[in-house]
Amino acid sequence: MIRYDALDALPVRSALPALAEALEGAGTAVLVAPPGTGKTTLVPLVLAGLVGGGPARRVVVAEPRRIAARAAARRMAWLLGERPGERVGFTVRGERAVGRHTRVEVVTTGVLLQRLQRDQELPGVDVVVLDECHERHLDADTVAAFLWDVRQALRPELRLVAASATTDAEGWARLLGGAPVVEAAGVAHPVRVVWAPPARPVRPPHGMRVDPALLAHVAAVVRRALAERDGDVLCFLPGVGEIARVAGQLGDLGAVDVLQVHGRAPAAVQDAVLAPGTRRRVVLATSVAESSLTVPGVRVVVDSGLAREPRVDHARGLSGLTTVRASRAAGRQRAGRAGREAPGTVYRCWTEAEDGRLPAFPAPEIRVADLTAFALQAACWGDPDASGLALLDPPPGGAMAAARSALTAVRAVDSLGRATPVGVRLARLGVHPRLGRALLDTAGEGAEVVALLSEEVPRDYGDDLAGALRRARRGGDAYAARWAAEVRRLRAVATEFSHPPAPGRRPEGTGQAGAGIPAGAHDRRARTGAEAGADALAEGGDRLRAGGAEGRPDASAAASAPDGTAGRAGAGEDGLAGLVAALAFPERVARLNGGSYLMASGTRAELIDGSALRGAPWIVVAVADRPAGRGHARVLLGAALEEGVALAAAGALLAERDEVHWADGDVVARHVERLGAIELAARPLRDADPALVREALLDGLRQEGLGLLRWTAEAETLRQRLAFVRAHLGEPWPDVSDDALHARVDEWLEPELSRAGRRADLGRVDAGQALARLLPWAGGEAARLDELAPERITVPSGSRIRIDYGDPERPVLAVKLQEMFGLRETPAVAGVPLLVHLLSPAGRPAAVTADLASFWQDGYKGVRAELRGRYPKHPWPEDPAAAEPTRYTNARLRR
Numbered sequence: 001m002i003r004y005d006a007l008d009a010l011p012v013r014s015a016l017p018a019l020a021e022a023l024e025g026a027g028t029a030v031l032v033a034p035p036g037t038g039k040t041t042l043v044p045l046v047l048a049g050l051v052g053g054g055p056a057r058r059v060v061v062a063e064p065r066r067i068a069a070r071a072a073a074r075r076m077a078w079l080l081g082e083r084p085g086e087r088v089g090f091t092v093r094g095e096r097a098v099g100r101h102t103r104v105e106v107v108t109t110g111v112l113l114q115r116l117q118r119d120q121e122l123p124g125v126d127v128v129v130l131d132e133c134h135e136r137h138l139d140a141d142t143v144a145a146f147l148w149d150v151r152q153a154l155r156p157e158l159r160l161v162a163a164s165a166t167t168d169a170e171g172w173a174r175l176l177g178g179a180p181v182v183e184a185a186g187v188a189h190p191v192r193v194v195w196a197p198p199a200r201p202v203r204p205p206h207g208m209r210v211d212p213a214l215l216a217h218v219a220a221v222v223r224r225a226l227a228e229r230d231g232d233v234l235c236f237l238p239g240v241g242e243i244a245r246v247a248g249q250l251g252d253l254g255a256v257d258v259l260q261v262h263g264r265a266p267a268a269v270q271d272a273v274l275a276p277g278t279r280r281r282v283v284l285a286t287s288v289a290e291s292s293l294t295v296p297g298v299r300v301v302v303d304s305g306l307a308r309e310p311r312v313d314h315a316r317g318l319s320g321l322t323t324v325r326a327s328r329a330a331g332r333q334r335a336g337r338a339g340r341e342a343p344g345t346v347y348r349c350w351t352e353a354e355d356g357r358l359p360a361f362p363a364p365e366i367r368v369a370d371l372t373a374f375a376l377q378a379a380c381w382g383d384p385d386a387s388g389l390a391l392l393d394p395p396p397g398g399a400m401a402a403a404r405s406a407l408t409a410v411r412a413v414d415s416l417g418r419a420t421p422v423g424v425r426l427a428r429l430g431v432h433p434r435l436g437r438a439l440l441d442t443a444g445e446g447a448e449v450v451a452l453l454s455e456e457v458p459r460d461y462g463d464d465l466a467g468a469l470r471r472a473r474r475g476g477d478a479y480a481a482r483w484a485a486e487v488r489r490l491r492a493v494a495t496e497f498s499h500p501p502a503p504g505r506r507p508e509g510t511g512q513a514g515a516g517i518p519a520g521a522h523d524r525r526a527r528t529g530a531e532a533g534a535d536a537l538a539e540g541g542d543r544l545r546a547g548g549a550e551g552r553p554d555a556s557a558a559a560s561a562p563d564g565t566a567g568r569a570g571a572g573e574d575g576l577a578g579l580v581a582a583l584a585f586p587e588r589v590a591r592l593n594g595g596s597y598l599m600a601s602g603t604r605a606e607l608i609d610g611s612a613l614r615g616a617p618w619i620v621v622a623v624a625d626r627p628a629g630r631g632h633a634r635v636l637l638g639a640a641l642e643e644g645v646a647l648a649a650a651g652a653l654l655a656e657r658d659e660v661h662w663a664d665g666d667v668v669a670r671h672v673e674r675l676g677a678i679e680l681a682a683r684p685l686r687d688a689d690p691a692l693v694r695e696a697l698l699d700g701l702r703q704e705g706l707g708l709l710r711w712t713a714e715a716e717t718l719r720q721r722l723a724f725v726r727a728h729l730g731e732p733w734p735d736v737s738d739d740a741l742h743a744r745v746d747e748w749l750e751p752e753l754s755r756a757g758r759r760a761d762l763g764r765v766d767a768g769q770a771l772a773r774l775l776p777w778a779g780g781e782a783a784r785l786d787e788l789a790p791e792r793i794t795v796p797s798g799s800r801i802r803i804d805y806g807d808p809e810r811p812v813l814a815v816k817l818q819e820m821f822g823l824r825e826t827p828a829v830a831g832v833p834l835l836v837h838l839l840s841p842a843g844r845p846a847a848v849t850a851d852l853a854s855f856w857q858d859g860y861k862g863v864r865a866e867l868r869g870r871y872p873k874h875p876w877p878e879d880p881a882a883a884e885p886t887r888y889t890n891a892r893l894r895r
Contacts, residue, residue, distance in 0.1 A: 001081040007051060010038025015184035016046055020054070023047075023127070023159045027151070028179035030172045031163040034186030035336040036294060039163050040072050040131055041079060047127045047161075048103040050080060050087055057126035061106045064137045066092040067261070067288050071274050072131075073097070073106040093430060094485045109139035110430065116146045117380055117427055120154060127159040133172060134164040134329065136392075138365035138374055145389040146381060148176065165333060168361070171392050189339035191301075196221050196347045197354075205306060205323035207625035208636075210242055214349070218304050219249035221347050222282055226256065229345050231299025232281040236334050238306040238323050241459050243284045250282060261295075262286040287330065294340050301338040301346040303331060309362065310369035312399065319370035320623060321456070327359045364393045371395055372433055375403035376412055376419065380427045384417030409586070409652060410437040425497040431490070438583035444494030446580035448472070451486040453584065453622055457637055464612035465622055465639035466577040578639035581620040582649035588621040589641065589650045591678050596632055597621070600653050600676025605633040616640035620649075650675055658685055660692035662700035666759040667693060694753055697762065698745060706738060708762045715768025720805035721789040722771070727808040728830055729788070732776035748773045788830040796823045796885035803834065810835045810850070817846055817863070818875060821883040826852040838863070841871045841889075856881040 007013075012033050022029035033039035040061070042051075049056040063069040073090035077083055084090060089098035090106040098105055107115075109130075115122065122128070130144055144162065151158045162172045162179070173179045203211040218235065225233050237243050243260050250258050259281055261273045273283055276296045283295055287307055307326040312319040326334075331348070338344025348355070366374070374395065378386040384404075386395050407413040412423030412433055419427070426436040435450045452468055458479050461468040472483045582589050590597035590605055597605045597619060605621050613619050613635070623637035647654060653676040660669045669688035673680045701708055711719075719736050726733040734740070741748070752765040775782035789811075792800040797819035804812040811829060814837040826833045826849070838847045838855070846863050849855040860880055868876040873890055877883035 002051060003079050003081060006079055007038075007042060007045075010042045011036075011186050012038040012042055012184045015182050016043070016052070018180075018182045019043070019161070020046075022180035022182055023161070026177070026179055027156070027158075028160045028176040029162075030169050030176065030179050030181045031161055031184065032169050032181065033163065033165060033184035035165050035333065036340040037184050037186040039165075039184065040068075041075050043161070043163065044104045044106075044129055045076055045079065045088075047129070047159075048087075050103055056103065058124050059104045059127045059129065060112065060122070060125050061104065061129045061131055062109045062112045062140065062143060063106060063131050064109055064135050064140055065288050066095075066108055068132070069106045069108050070095075073104075074274075076104060076106075094482070094489055109137060109143050112143050113139055113146070113377065114428065114430065116143065116150070117377065120146075120150050122150065122155070122158070125158070127161065129161045129163055131163050132165075133162045134168075134361070136362060136364035136366075138369055138371075141364065141366055141391055141393075142374060142377055142389075144175065145391050148390040149381075152177075165336070168392070175390050175392055189341070189343045191335050191339040191343070192345045193335070194345060194347045195352050196224070196349055197351045198349070205238070205325075207322055208239070208241075208320075209625075210238060210306065210323055212245070214304065215242055215245050216249065218302060218349055219246045221302050221349060222246070222250060223253075225300045225302055225345070225347055226253070226280075226282070229300045231342075231344070232277070232283065232295070232297040233300045233302060234283045234285060234295055234298045234337050235302040235304070236326075237284060237286060237304050238308045239286060239321070240456070242304075242306075243286065247284055253282065255279060257281045259283045260285075262288060287326075295337065296341065298337055298340065299342060299344045301334055301344070303334050303346060303348050305331070305348060305350045307362070310365055312368065312370050312402075320625060322625075324363075325358055327362045328355065329361045331355070331358070366391065366393050366395050369399075370432075371399045371403040372406045375400055376407055376423055376427050376433050379407070379413050379417055379419040380424055384413065384419075407433060410434060412437070428497060429490075429493050432584075434584040438580045439490060439494050440497065441583050442576075442580060444491050446576060446583070447487050447490040447494060448483075449577050449580035450490055450584075451483050453581065453637075454486060457623075462612060463608055463635060463637055465581055465637055466574040467612055468637065469577050574640065575642065575645065578620055578641040579645055579649060581622045581639050582641060582645060585620060585622060586650035586653060587676060588624075589646045589653075589675065589678075590619050590621055590638075591646075591675075592617050592619075593678075597635070598678055599633075600650055600678050602677035603633055604631075605635050607635050607638075611635070613638055613640055618643050618646045620646070647675060647680075658689060658692065660685070660688045660696045662696045662703060665700075665704070667696045667700070667757065669693070669696075688757075690754070693757055697753055697756055698742070700759065700762070701745075702742060706741060706767070708759065709765045709767040709770075710763055711767045715766065715771065717791060717805070718768050718771055720808070721785065721791070722774070724805045724808040724811060724832075725785070725789050725830060728832055732779055732781055734774040734776070736771065736774070744774070790829060793827055793829070793834075795819050795827075796821065797887045798885075799887060803829065812837055814839060814845075816841065816843070816887070817880075818886050820852065821875075821877065821880045821885040823885070824853050824856070824881050826850060840867055841874045853881070 015031070015033065019029055019031060031039055031043065044059045044061050046052045046054060047057060048059040061072065063072060069090050069092050073084045073088055076088040077086065080087060082088065085097035085099050085102070087101055088104045089102040091098060091111050092108050093110065128147055130140060133140055133144065147158070147160055151160060160176060162176060169181045173181050198214060198217040200213070202214040202217070205211070218237065222233055222235055235246065237246060240262050243262060247258050247260055257277060257279050259273050261283055262285065273295060281297065283298070305326055306323055307330060308321045309324050310319065311322040335346040338346050375386070378384060378389065383389055385400065404413065404417055407423065410422070410426070410433060411420060412426050414420055425440065426433045429436040429439060431439065431450060431454050435453055438446050439450045448469055449465065452465065452472060457468050458477070461471050472480045475481065475484070587601040588599050590599040599605060599621060605624055607614055618641040619635070619638045620641055621633070621635050621638045624633040624635050626633050654674070656671070656673045658669070659672045660667065662668070669685040670682045671685050672682045722734060722736045726735055745753070748770050749765070752770055756762055756765070775785065789805065790803065792802050793813065794800050795815050799815070799819055801813060801815045804814065806812070811832070811834050813827060813834040817838040817840070820836070820838065826836060828834060833850050835848065835850050836852060837845055838849065840846045846867060847855060847859055849859065864876045875883065875886060875890055
């Protein structure tokens with residue numbers, strides 16, 4: 001029996017006429033409706049004709065999370081007086097409740113993405129509602145782009161609705177071809193904001209770490225809220241670990257139930273949270289509770305202000321979730337939970353001043369996440385670089401290049417980025433392509449390990465992947481139950497996709513001939529570069545038998561079985577755990593090196609205190625982060641490996657080559673065998689390639705400077721003179737700075753470099769002789785160097801004094817004062833007056849001037865008065881400008 005009283009109370013009813021008009025006209029619409037208005041529940045029922053008397057249609061509602069999909073379907077079924085699976089059903093990974101009479105099906109965006117890849121036309125579907133599109137999950141953005149392609153090229157009658165409470169409505173309207181924006185006014189109950197920051201500063205989040213002091217404060221604020229307000233309390237925390245910690249601190253509440261809701265919670269627990277309770281409740285939740293579902297009885301929200309978002313550390317080749325400050329949009333969504341049913345209160349665990357500095361919206365996943373899975377989906381769709389997809393934000397070029405590299409390594413795409421038959425299969429597995437390739441390489445034997453690596457493993461499972469596998473097998477917790485279901489799913493799909501297609505049969509998901517998107521439109525059908533060739537999977541354990549591992553006795557431990565199944569190297573489940581992780585992350589195979597592990601990628605990683613992996617010679621790093629202030633990664637989940645497994649699984653990274661480089665102050669030449677950055681073996685190289693030696697010498701000159709050459713006084717002076725004429729006359733005089741000399745090394749140092757083989761040879765090179773090659777000989781200007789920048793200049797006494805060109809802007813002439821008597825004009829070179837350092841008879845500076853005439857007139861009197869008594873044997877005439885210059889004392893002059 002339809003519950004009309006509940007349906008009539010939903011405020012979104014007022015927007016339904018405008019929504020219907022938009023869909024009839026444009027075929028697309030953007031629906032903006034506040035939380036609690038019924039956009040997730042009433043709108044799909046009306047569009048399907050299940051209430052309101054409209055035409056019968058089949059509606060698919062896409063939700064970003066499984067918990068939201070199940071809750072929305074159950075709520076709609078309840079409104080119709082039915083159970084899920086009748087006219088309203090849902091499909092999430094590992095669970096399906098759909099019947100032949102189902103008209104509204106709620107699915108996750110991941111499920112809808114798989115359906116689009118299998119059949120772009122979505123036969124039988126009349127309307128697709130993209131709910132909570134403001135969250136900007138990567139799957140949701142991808143689904144929206146694919147649906148727009150389908151509507152443009154295949155099914156112009158397909159209606160699309162983008163729905164959200166807080167979103168970039170104009171951006172989505174633009175994306176959907178100028179879709180009308182329909183706004184629904186909600187009956188919002190007032191929510192009072194209480195600013196409740198910690199009394200003392202807490203450390204900001206970094207990686208997955210949250211300061212325990214902040215979590216203790218959040219627990220204290222929950223207690224405060226229970227004492228000050230009525231109703232249930234909904235507390236937002238970034239992740240499962242933080243929820244468990246705060247729950248432990250609230251374990252003594254007595255008459256108050258403490259519930260935990262997150263994506264990993266069992267369905268029964270999620271259902272209990274979404275049903276009215278008989279006692280007062282504290283619900284600790286991740287961001288899954290921000291939207292798409294109402295927790296009844298909530299009058300108070302406690303917001304930690306934190307969220308988890310995906311990030312990629314490209315420098316270290318690591319990706320995963322990281323803790324960030326939640327956006328202002330998320331804060332509004334969270335606060336709105338307190339005002340769904342009545343006036344409420346939100347306690348925010350930060351200051352009002354901080355609030356204004358928060359980001360306006362959460363970062364779109366496409367900007368910050370690992371794009372490997374997205375790039376594979378785009379390649380299977382027929383748009384390898386995603387340039388033709390309708391996306392609010394284009395994928396970053398660097399992230400797409402990294403994704404292409406990863407896909408190429410697992411043979412999911414060809415050299416042009418097009419999906420191969422292997423890639424098509426990997427896209428259908430519902431796991432990251434790296435994990436999918438490991439699943440296929442082990443012909444399903446690795447399903448248990450792949451299931452563990454598909455989502456965050458509970459922290460109390462430890463950092464040893466094999467130990468975590470044993471813990472999951474024992475069961476007894478919600479994670480283990482969900483893991484077991486995922487294992488069953490993976491084994492089924494591995495069986496389905498582990499075999500090559502029959503001759504003449506197109507790879508699954510590429511559609512049937514004649515049913516493709518028409519030429520001239522965007523061709524999104526998967527175009528594989530090897531459809532006519534044999535499926536790469538038929539090679540059977542191809543990477544494990546890679547030639548790079550040949551010749552090493554222990555490499556056979558990972559050899560494939562005769563049927564093409566990757567063998568279980570090592571001892572039982574421990575060996576399997578390491579093998580699967582290494583197949584998925586070959587560049588993260590690591591060897592003990594000093595006190596840490598060096599990965600094949602070149603990144604160093606450290607184990608956590610008390611790690612079960614400590615002392616293992618070889619490991620593979622499955623999950624890692626980078627602690628604040630540390631340069632190395634930290635292993636959160638890994639597995640021990642036999643060396644043979646490591647070399648076989650990462651065989652594509654094996655290489656032997658001659659390495660000649662500058663190290664420890666000299667040229668080092670060796671023949672080296674490496675696994676990526678890991679050195680396996682090396683021997684001295686006696687006949688190194690001269691070109692490699694030359695590059696090593698150049699690198700040494702760059703690292704340690706041109707001082708490795710022999711710089712005589714004459715060579716240093718020549719360089720300084722050239723710098724002077726370059727600074728004042730420019731071309732054709734050469735630039736002799738370090739950077740310029742390195743850039744022109746072929747012109748002035750090549751003969752010496754070609755004969756050098758080590759540091760000592762560089763030390764014998766006469767730098768001045770080599771530098772002379774840069775003089776402008778061709779135009780004859782070189783002959784003028786002594787005229788423009790002479791080494792010495794004759795002063796009035798007849799002495800030839802060396803000029804110091806150390807400062808190219810103003811060369812210095814240091815000369816005894818008496819030798820300059822009678823000279824009225826300051827001497828100059830190349831038109832530049834010299835800076836004259838006038839010295840005492842003892843050779844100490846007495847005065848500095850760039851205007852000799854002014855000095856004789858004004859400055860000389862003070863110098864004469866000071867020095868005449870100290871040096872009475874030397875002449876100190878009253879008129880130096882008219883006096884006779886001399887190098888001698890008065891006694892010598894009288895003779």
